Structures are given as structure tokens and as C-alpha cells.
Amino acid sequence: MSSDAMGHGVRPTAESDPGAAPVQLLDTAGVLQVSDATAEFLPVIEALSDDTLRSFHRDMVLTRRFDDEAGNLQRQGQLALWVPSHGQEAAQVGSARATRPQDHLFPSYREHAVGMVRGIDPVDVVRLLRGNTHGGWDPAERQNFHLYTLVIGSQTLHATGYAMGVAIDGDYATGDPERDTAVITYFGDGATSQGDVNEAFIFAASFQTPQVFFLQNNQWAISVPVATQSRTPLYLRGTGFGIPSTQIDGNDVLASYAVTLRDMDAARAGGGPRFIEAMTYRIGAHTTSDDPTKYRTDDELQSWVARDPIVRFELFLRSRGESDAFFASIEEEANDLAEDVRKRTLALEKPDNDSMFRHVYSERHPRIDEQREWLSNYESSFGETS
Numbered sequence: 516m517s518s519d520a521m522g523h524g525v526r527p528t529a530e531s532d533p534g535a536a537p538v539q540l541l542d543t544a545g546v547l548q549v550s551d552a553t554a555e556f557l558p559v560i561e562a563l564s565d566d567t568l569r570s571f572h573r574d575m576v577l578t579r580r581f582d583d584e585a586g587n588l589q590r591q592g593q594l595a596l597w598v599p600s601h602g603q604e605a606a607q608v609g610s611a612r613a614t615r616p617q618d619h620l621f622p623s624y625r626e627h628a629v630g631m632v633r634g635i636d637p638v639d640v641v642r643l644l645r646g647n648t649h650g651g652w653d654p655a656e657r658q659n660f661h662l663y664t665l666v667i668g669s670q671t672l673h674a675t676g677y678a679m680g681v682a683i684d685g686d687y688a689t690g691d692p693e694r695d696t697a698v699i700t701y702f703g704d705g706a707t708s709q710g711d712v713n714e715a716f717i718f719a720a721s722f723q724t725p726q727v728f729f730l731q732n733n734q735w736a737i738s739v740p741v742a743t744q745s746r747t748p749l750y751l752r753g754t755g756f757g758i759p760s761t762q763i764d765g766n767d768v769l770a771s772y773a774v775t776l777r778d779m780d781a782a783r784a785g786g787g788p789r790f791i792e793a794m795t796y797r798i799g800a801h802t803t804s805d806d807p808t809k810y811r812t813d814d815e816l817q818s819w820v821a822r823d824p825i826v827r828f829e830l831f832l833r834s835r836g837e838s839d840a841f842f843a844s845i846e847e848e849a850n851d852l853a854e855d856v857r858k859r860t861l862a863l864e865k866p867d868n869d870s871m872f873r874h875v876y877s878e879r880h881p882r883i884d885e886q887r888e889w890l891s892n893y894e895s896s897f898g899e900t901s
């Protein structure tokens with residue numbers, strides 16, 4: 516490709532700031548990084564039990580297996596669309612594991628690992644992308660994991676509004692670990708160009724809300740590279756709003772955990788908002804409607820495959836003596852999960868096409884009636900299907 520998305524004849528690289536040194540606790544070989552730069556975080560990592568470390572691996576593997584299976588189900592006509600999370604598991608699992616039960620999490624639409632850590636049934640997500648539900652779940656019944664948001668960036672405003680509410684209720688900075696609440700919101704590099712997101716930063720900074728902005732910079736907003744979104748590393752945008760900001764290696768689950776824990780604790784204690792930019796990569800397509808080979812190179816893809824978050828963490832666990840039997844048992848659990856998701860998806864009722872028209876306006880509308888009729892005729896043209 517010889518021109519950027521705007522056709523300006525510049526070919527931006529996909530990475531916003533290859534020269535920066537994000538916080539990294541595990542290198543790609545799974546070796547713990549001991550240095551002045553990591554000293555602040557090492558005690559937190561050393562305090563983690565073997566079981567907690569194993570749970571990080573389990574979360575990542577189960578999510579990836581679910582993600583693959585949902586992609587297969589979409590290809591087989593069971594889902595209208597699938598949004599892959601492959602490659603972003605470490606950013607998601609580390610940050611989600613750093614939250615407390617009373618915290619509130621506001622996702623975009625790719626946060627399958629975050630949802631699973633917070634107790635989402637994977638079939639909740641399937642039902643949403645299959646058209647069986649227009650919402651998905653009740654956040655109060657899903658450990659405060661809020662609804663997927665397809666309108667880019669709008670969840671950051673919801674999160675900031677919620678965090679302002681937490682502040683008004685006085686549910687932070689009390690010193691009570693079961694009461695003090697923080698909010699975390701997830702969004703992408705493309706979303707940082709949205710007005711909503713910038714307004715969320717302003718309100719958060721002005722009102723010193725108890726919240727963390729967690730940006731997964733997966734290098735692409737569909738076909739637009741991050742270098743077109745911003746001429747400066749994105750975490751510096753947060754700094755510009757007066758929000759302390761940190762760039763991390765988003766494929767390092769320990770960095771994601773340790774930095775998010777620090778920042779959520781600071782927000783809960785009344786220190787105001789924080790911003791984390793997790794440098795990661797969307798290994799798959801943007802969605803199943805996208806063909807990334809049209810806009811990115813295989814060399815770039817392979818350079819990120821080599822930084823796979825699960826491989827890296829497995830190497831780390833093995834270096835600590837974790838056995839083959841453990842990894843095999845997680846693999847087996849992942850396969851069981853995929854089978855269960857498949858079975859329950861196939862048992863779901865056929866989505867009710869009419870419901871998408873029913874919820875557009877409160878009263879009937881001739882344009883909607885026209886579209887309803889068109890779809891009904893189109894469906895009938897296939898004859899009876901089961």
C-alpha cells in the first residue's frame with residue numbers, strides 16, 4: 516500500500532510509537548524483568564499465589580477457545596457477526612483480575628475475556644451477536660459488567676457518568692475496602708478520536724472521578740492504522756488532559772494486572788482518574804465482515820504473533836515448574852467449554868426478525884413497515900427452513 520487511508524501518499528506504520536518503553540514485566544520469552552523500571556511492580560507480582568497465576572492462564576486460554584468457537588459458529592450461519600478478541604487476552608485478563616467485586620466495568624464490544632472474568636456466560640455474548648437479544652444481560656446479575664457498546668466510545672461517557680455518581684454517593688476514599696469503588700472503561704485506539712471519549716476525559720479530569728480509562732491499542736481501527744489516528748503516542752493524550760497515564764506492554768498479563776491494580780487503587784482512594792494504554796494487536800479480523808489482508812501486511816501480523824500473550828505466559832509458568840498435566844487440563848477444559856457453547860447455541864431459538872423493527876419507534880412508521888415487508892418476502896424466498 517503506498518498511501519494512507521486518506522490517500523495522502525504517506526504510509527504510516529501501524530505502531531504509534533515504536534521507540535517508547537512501555538511497562539513490561541514479562542518479555543516474549545516469559546522471563547520476569549527485574550530492573551529499576553519494574554521495581555515498583557515486582558512485590559505485587561511476587562505476592563500472587565500459584566493458583567492466581569494459574570487462573571490468569573486459564574482465563575486467557577478459555578477465552579481464546581470460546582472466541583475461536585464463536586467465529587466458527589458465525590461461519591456456519593449461527594451468528595450474524597463475530598468480533599474476535601484473539602491476541603488481546605493479556606490486556607483484558609490482567610486488568611479485569613485487578614478489579615474488586617464492587618467495581619463497575621464498561622466494555623466496548625471485544626472484551627470477551629473481561630466479561631468471562633466477571634462471570635459472564637459466554638452464551639450471553641452469543642445471544643447478543645446472534646440477534647436473540649438487543650441488550651445482552653443485566654449488569655447487576657453479571658458482577659457489574661455493563662453492556663457491550665457498539666457506538667464507538669460512548670461507553671466512556673457512561674463510565675464517567677457512573678464514576679461521578681460514585682463520587683456523589685461518597686462510595687470512594689472512605690478507607691473501607693469493600694465499599695470504595697472504582698470504574699474501569701475499555702475502548703480502542705480509533706475511539707480516542709471520538710468527541711465522546713474526549714468529553715469523558717474532560718469530565719473525569721475536572722471532577723477527579725474514581726476511574727481508569729483502559730485503552731487497548733490494537734494498532735488498527737478497522738482499516739485505519741493508529742498512526743493516522745494520532746501523531747503522538749495515545750497515552751500522552753491522557754497526560755494532556757491532566758490524567759496520569761502509563762503505556763504498558765498489553766501482551767503481558769502481569770504488566771496489565773500490576774499497572775491496573777495500582778491505578779484502580781489510586782482511583783478508589785480519591786486520587787482521580789488514570790489512563791492506561793495497552794499496546795497489543797488484533798490478530799484476527801476486525802469482525803467476521805472484514806478482510807484484514809486488504810490493508811495490512813503478513814510481516815506485521817507475524818511480528819505480533821511472535822509476541823503472543825498466552826505463549827509468553829505459559830513459558831513463564833513452565834519456568835516456575837508448572838507441569839504438562841496442568842496445561843493439558845486447561846486445554847481439556849477449554850474444549851469442553853467450546854462444546855458446551857456450541858451445544859447451547861444450536862439449541863437457541865431462531866431470532867425473531869420482527870423484533871428489530873418493533874423497537875425502532877414507539878409507533879408504526881411507513882418506512883419501517885416497508886423494510887419489514889421486504890425482509891419478510893426475502894426470508895420467504897428461501898422456502899421453509901428449520
Ligand SMILES: Cc1ncc(C[n+]2csc(CCOP(=O)(O)OP(=O)(O)O)c2C)c(N)n1
Nearest residue numbers: 625665666667703704705706733735736737
Ligand atoms: C460512533 C461510531 N462511528 C463509527 C462506527 C463504525 N465502527 C465500528 S468499529 C470501528 C473502529 C473502532 O476501532 P477501535 O476504537 O480502534 O476499536 P477496535 O475495533 O479496534 O477494538 C468503527 C469506526 C461505530 N460503530 N460507531
